[in-house]
Amino acid sequence: MTIDIISVQPQMFRGFLEESMVARAVRKGACEIRIRDLRDYTHDRWRKVDDKPYGGGPGMLMMCGPWFEAVESCLNGSPAEGRRVIMTSPAGRRFDQRMAEELSRERHLVFMCGHYEGFDARIRTLATDEVSIGDFVMTGGELASAAMVDAVVRLLPGVLGGGPAATASESFGRDGLLEAPQYTHPPVFRGMAVPEILLSGDHAKIEVWRRAESRRLTAERRPDLI
Numbered sequence: 001m002t003i004d005i006i007s008v009q010p011q012m013f014r015g016f017l018e019e020s021m022v023a024r025a026v027r028k029g030a031c032e033i034r035i036r037d038l039r040d041y042t043h044d045r046w047r048k049v050d051d052k053p054y055g056g057g058p059g060m061l062m063m064c065g066p067w068f069e070a071v072e073s074c075l076n077g078s079p080a081e082g083r084r085v086i087m088t089s090p091a092g093r094r095f096d097q098r099m100a101e102e103l104s105r106e107r108h109l110v111f112m113c114g115h116y117e118g119f120d121a122r123i124r125t126l127a128t129d130e131v132s133i134g135d136f137v138m139t140g141g142e143l144a145s146a147a148m149v150d151a152v153v154r155l156l157p158g159v160l161g162g163g164p165a166a167t168a169s170e171s172f173g174r175d176g177l178l179e180a181p182q183y184t185h186p187p188v189f190r191g192m193a194v195p196e197i198l199l200s201g202d203h204a205k206i207e208v209w210r211r212a213e214s215r216r217l218t219a220e221r222r223p224d225l226i
């Protein structure tokens, strides 16, 4: 998979690409990530990417010119099949695990990180998807893109140690429910004991307990998922 991320703050991705699980995925060859500076697609000495909105209003909007050149340059030579261009926006479709799985099956992803008051509406025509990571407003699309890239890349074959089983039993996994509570050593910590069943070695019974806990927790915290 090839992932392009277009941003006016490309340096924000330094730690993400050098230290994270995503860095490991790149080293393993599961994906290639290219960070593009939107200002490299400007043609004036100020490298201007924004201007005042027509009709008035606060703040500045991102201009069409640099965005069209940047996205077209990413897509140059990339077949339309298996390709998605994702515009980050609080007004977009809400990102979730199902979308992460959907994107993990594509071949080429382009993430567009907005800034200021957002994009000139015509820039939307470049995108296949307009996506939000939640009902709140951030100053830029970099953290939204990083969150989505992380969620997608960990699903790529060979990235996680446990393979497909590692993600199937997680929250929002195979059955769409929240994950059952998990415990590790020691068996008792400050008077809090690990449930007896998990120490029993009876894997069939443990599976039944986990399913029941998963349903209980989901009903309690996220009934909308049931």
Ligand SMILES: C[S@@+](CC[C@H](N)C(=O)[O-])C[C@H]1O[C@@H](n2cnc3c(N)ncnc32)[C@H](O)[C@@H]1O
Pocket: 087, 088, 089, 090, 091, 112, 113, 114, 115, 116, 117, 118, 119, 131, 132, 133, 134, 135, 136, 137, 138, 139, 140, 141, 142, 144
């Ligand atoms: C300050 S926001 C613009 C908000 C826009 N004026 C609005 O009211 O919808 C600047 C940029 O941050 C990104 N952004 C902010 N919140 C986001 C969210 N919840 N999900 C995805 N991207 C977000 C988008 O790229 C957006 O263009």
